[in-house]
Amino acid sequence: MLLAGAAALASGLLPGPAFQVLAARTVPVLAFVVAMSLVTELVDDAGLFRVVTERLAALGRGRVVLLWLLVIGLAAVSTVFLSLDTTAVLVTPVVVLLAVHARIPPLPFALTTIWLANTASLLLPVSNLTNLLAQDRLRLSPAAFAGLVWAPALVGILVPLGILWLAFRRDLRGRYGPQPVHPVRDRVLLSSAAGVMVILLPALVSGVPVQIPALAAAVILLALFLWRHLLPALVSGVPVQIPALAAAVILLALFLWRRRSALRWSMIPWRPLMLTSGLFMVVEALHANGLTRLVSGIAGPGDGLPALPQLAGLGVGASNAVNNLPAYLALEPAGGSPARLAALLIGVNLGPLVTPWASLATLLWHERLRTLNVEIRWGGFALAGLAAVVLTVPLAVVALWLVAGLH
Numbered sequence: 001m002l003l004a005g006a007a008a009l010a011s012g013l014l015p016g017p018a019f020q021v022l023a024a025r026t027v028p029v030l031a032f033v034v035a036m037s038l039v040t041e042l043v044d045d046a047g048l049f050r051v052v053t054e055r056l057a058a059l060g061r062g063r064v065v066l067l068w069l070l071v072i073g074l075a076a077v078s079t080v081f082l083s084l085d086t087t088a089v090l091v092t093p094v095v096v097l098l099a100v101h102a103r104i105p106p107l108p109f110a111l112t113t114i115w116l117a118n119t120a121s122l123l124l125p126v127s128n129l130t131n132l133l134a135q136d137r138l139r140l141s142p143a144a145f146a147g148l149v150w151a152p153a154l155v156g157i158l159v160p161l162g163i164l165w166l167a168f169r170r171d172l173r174g175r176y177g178p179q180p181v182h183p184v185r186d187r188v189l190l191s192s193a194a195g196v197m198v199i200l201l202p203a204l205v206s207g208v209p210v211q212i213p214a215l216a217a218a219v220i221l222l223a224l225f226l227w228r229h230l231l232p233a234l235v236s237g238v239p240v241q242i243p244a245l246a247a248a249v250i251l252l253a254l255f256l257w258r259r260r261s262a263l264r265w266s267m268i269p270w271r272p273l274m275l276t277s278g279l280f281m282v283v284e285a286l287h288a289n290g291l292t293r294l295v296s297g298i299a300g301p302g303d304g305l306p307a308l309p310q311l312a313g314l315g316v317g318a319s320n321a322v323n324n325l326p327a328y329l330a331l332e333p334a335g336g337s338p339a340r341l342a343a344l345l346i347g348v349n350l351g352p353l354v355t356p357w358a359s360l361a362t363l364l365w366h367e368r369l370r371t372l373n374v375e376i377r378w379g380g381f382a383l384a385g386l387a388a389v390v391l392t393v394p395l396a397v398v399a400l401w402l403v404a405g406l407h
Contacts, residue, residue: 002274005281014285022284029132030273036126039196040086046193047184053094057102057179064104065172068112071095075113076157079120080127085272087117088361092368102176106374108168111384114365115164115353119156119392122149122349129276130328130348134341137332149342151403152396156350159392167384272360276325283329292333301336303404308343309397311335315347316393320355324348339404346396353385 008014043049056074060067074095078087092113099106121128125135125145135145146153165172184190283291298314300307311334318327328348335341352358356366356378369376 001278001282003278005278005285008281008285013289014281015288018284018288019281022280025133025136026277026280029129029136030276032126032132033129033273033276036083036086040082040090043193043197044090046186046189047182048190048193048197049090049094050182051184051190053098054179054181057098060176062175062177064102064174064176067098067102067104067176068108068172071098071109071112072116072161075116076120079117080123083126084117084121084128084359084361085364087113088365089368091117092365093372096369096372096374098179100372101179104176105168105171106372108164108171110365110369110374110376111168111381112161112164114362115160115385115388116157117361117365118352118359119160119350119388120153122153122156122345122396128345128349129325130345133328133332134335134345137335138338138341140338148338148404149345149400151399152342152346152350155396155399156346156392159395160353160388163384163388163391275360279323279326279329283326286330287333291330295331295334303337303339305398305401308339308401309394311340312343312347312351312393312397315344316351316389319348319352320358323357324352324359339400342400342404343397346393346400350392350396351389353389354382356381 005014009016009019052074056067056070059070075087075091078091092110095109095113096106099109122131123146125131125142131145135142138145138148140148300310311331314331314334315324315327318330321327325348328344331344331348332341335344352362356362366376
């Protein structure tokens with residue numbers, strides 16, 4: 001996809017001025033993605049997600065349904081503040097392992113995480129990459145953005161959970177035994193990582209450009225890892241007269257030697273970044289060659305109920321046909337008002353529950369489940385997702401229509 005985007009730029013299908021506008025808009029978004037990936041990976045390596053999950057198991061008091069409700073809270077908070085990909089990649093393994101160790105059927109917990117990873121990703125700009133693009137187009141603060149979409153976001157959480165409860169209410173009955181508590185490798189590092197997250201989460205919704213707190217958190221966490229795991233080795237084995245540049249090189253070398261897993265190139269999501277960059281360029285090239293006119297013709301005008309569900313439905317169909325990110329990019333010109341753009345977000349955020357490729361989060365979630373030997377039958381997944389989408393998306397659009405005062 002990245003090569004396709006580069007070819008579009010080189011051939012002139014993507015004009016240079018359009019590419020410059022696109023880069024000015026998307027580079028900050030991609031910088032945020034990189035920073036948050038580093039933050040969440042480092043926080044996970046510090047053991048924060050595992051400790052939180054163990055605390056949830058203790059708070060569940062042996063009741064499966066109470067544990068499920070606590071997992072819902074964890075998945076929702078993770079999605080809203082740290083993005084749907086964080087929930088799919090980092091929350092899913094600890095939650096599923098918790099269910100396996102407690103001898104609870106893992107499927108209800110696995111589906112809860114991925115459904116909420118998608119459907120809870122509507123409330124804040126940081127929850128989903130599509131939201132960040134929409135926020136940039138609307139020029140809204142995080143609070144104003146949440147004020148626009150809070151009602152459909154609430155529907156997007158409650159309706160899927162109601163469906164999951166009806167489907168798995170028998171599995172969610174009963175009790176589970178005490179769960180083992182894993183020792184903390186480094187309590188100072190864990191406490192510091194938790195403190196960084198406590199500061200980061202409100203900073204992400206403060207109105208400050210989201211790249212600033214995310215990058216700051218990434219730098220702080222990297223410094224904490226260096227301090228806790230490399231400083232003793234540096235002091236004991238390296239002369240203090242070494243210049244600063246040499247010290248930096250030695251720090252990196254010692255870090256790779258002492259705790260390679262804590263700082264690695266894979267912390268940067270290279271493949272998603274290349275995919276996303278390529279998609280940005282390809283879809284922009286299509287817009288430069290007539291896609292905007294085509295979309296405007298099929299999306300319909302207006303902010304009324306016939307028009308808003310139509311646009312949301314297009315978002316659902318396009319997301320499950322290709323992927324929710326190119327679906328949003330292709331249909332964005334049809335979002336000529338805040339209400340229409342919110343309806344499009346409802347479609348591309350709440351709709352990707354049917355096909356496995358509808359969102360990157362679903363693919364990442366499935367990869368994690370495969371490593372845990374948890375089997376997913378895509379036929380059943382698609383049917384359940386279709387039922388959830390058919391109920392959730394129209395109700396969310398109606399909620400938007402009512403709260404926005406469009407009736």
